[in-house]
Amino acid sequence: MLDVKTFHMDSFIPMPYEEALSPRLKLAQDKLQNGSGQGGEFTGWVHLPRNYDQAEYARIKAAAAKIRKNSKALVVIGIGGSYLGARGVVECLQSPNYNLKKKDTPNLYFVGNALSSDAMGEVMDLIDGVDFSVNVISKSGTTTEPAVAFRFFRNLLEERYGREGARERIFATTDRLKGALKSLADSEGWETFVVPDDIGGRYSVLTAVGLLPIAVSGVDIDALMRGAASMMDQCAVPGYECPAWRYAAARYQLYRDGRAVEILGCFDPAFRMMAEWWKQLFGESEGKEGKGLFPASVEFTADLHSMGQYIQQGKRLMFETIVRFGSSARQLNVPEDAEDGDGLNFLAGRSMDFIRDKATEGTLLAHTEGGVPNLIVEAGERNAETLGQLIYFFEYACGLSGYLLDVNPFDQPGVEAYKKNMFALLGKPGYEAQKSELEAKLQK
Secondary structure, X not given: OOEXXXXXXXXXXXXXXXXXXXXXXXXXXXXXXXXXXXXXXXXHHXXXXXXXXXXXXXXXXXXXXXXXHHOOEEEEEOOHHHOHHHHHHHHHHHOOOHHHOOOXXXXXXXXXXXXXXXXXXXXXXXXXXXXXXXXXXXXXXXXXXXXXXXXXXXXXXXXXXXXHHHHOOEEEEEOOOOOHHHHHXXXXXXXXXXXXXXXXXXXXXXXXXXHHHHHHOOOOHHHHHHHHHHHHHHHOOOOOXXXXXXXXXXXXXHHHOOOOEEEEEEOOHHHHHHHHHHHHHHHHHHOOOOOOOEEEEEEXXXXXXXXHHHHHHOOOOEEEEEEEEOOXXXXXXXXXXXXXXXXXXXXXXXXHHHHHHHHHHHHHHHHXXXXXXXXXXXXXXXXXXXXXXXXXXXXXXXXXXXXXXXOOOOOOHHHHHHHHHHHHHHOOOOOHHHHHHHHHHHOO
């Protein structure tokens, strides 16, 4: 079972904090469990792992099987919470090189998360002559980046398969009842899945938003949900036996002690996109009202040869949270070299896991001695069940953390600022007054 260890940060805290924070954590716990806090209408994810739509879940599995049967590629169109979680799970469990591997499941291409003509055109080239389907994910259907991308890939589908054929290859994950995408899907007869009203995008990876593309990749979503359910049960019991309590309390105390940045690190390259999901989860949930830790991420050991210098000796403004997985599925031992020209025969016969673990321990010691507190999240074996635990753990700790900061962990009003400016500069109807004003500012 997932565990959080704090002994690499305890010496940085001037006084015991667990008992003092306990009443506030209990209050945050009650708000999450009962939906009684700020943004409580978006806490549907809290009980989701044991309280989800079984009929829709069966349809997700059926749709995934259909896509695997008739497509060699699935284009997943979404931005932010509509793609980061799914991509993180697929790359963590199936490989960052998933599309390059020999397999009997379709390639996955994630688009609609940028405004790059080159990037979108490259995916179009990659699926040229390849049978493909599309999963478009948007609650409203009007978010610019995915909506623009969907126009391109819907046109490609209809050109290749005709309107009737395209109907069998478009899967829309959207609002249950309303919105541009829901209306379009109903009129065209596309199969639809629901973005729940009570779950925000960054907490939605265990809904159809994430589960459909994850299932297409061949990940065991039953095991993923089983892991999340086991962590849900653990988090439902208040107290420091809950790892989310320990994590939320430690990071909050470090924040109060002047640490402004949290760096999430892992010694496995497959975790990179999970770290991107984590950054959105905490950044969008905590970063408001002038509060919140800045979430950053690193990939060790690669970043020890770049960011490692700053972490070791730069301004003491951060702490690290290190996610540690157990044994690798594939074991490789260092070969013997008769000449030992590189001087590495002292490692001959040692496993890569052994070297990784010693690198992890050496880094923890170096960084803590250099003035950087470290938290360790022991995640266990890297598989679907443990990743389900980890996802729910981070979500729950994030909800607790937001309430400790006295902010709403489930809204994101600041995200709208760039959209309003972009709409005005693009000439969207209704934004005419702002357009000339913004253009004048750009000329200064």
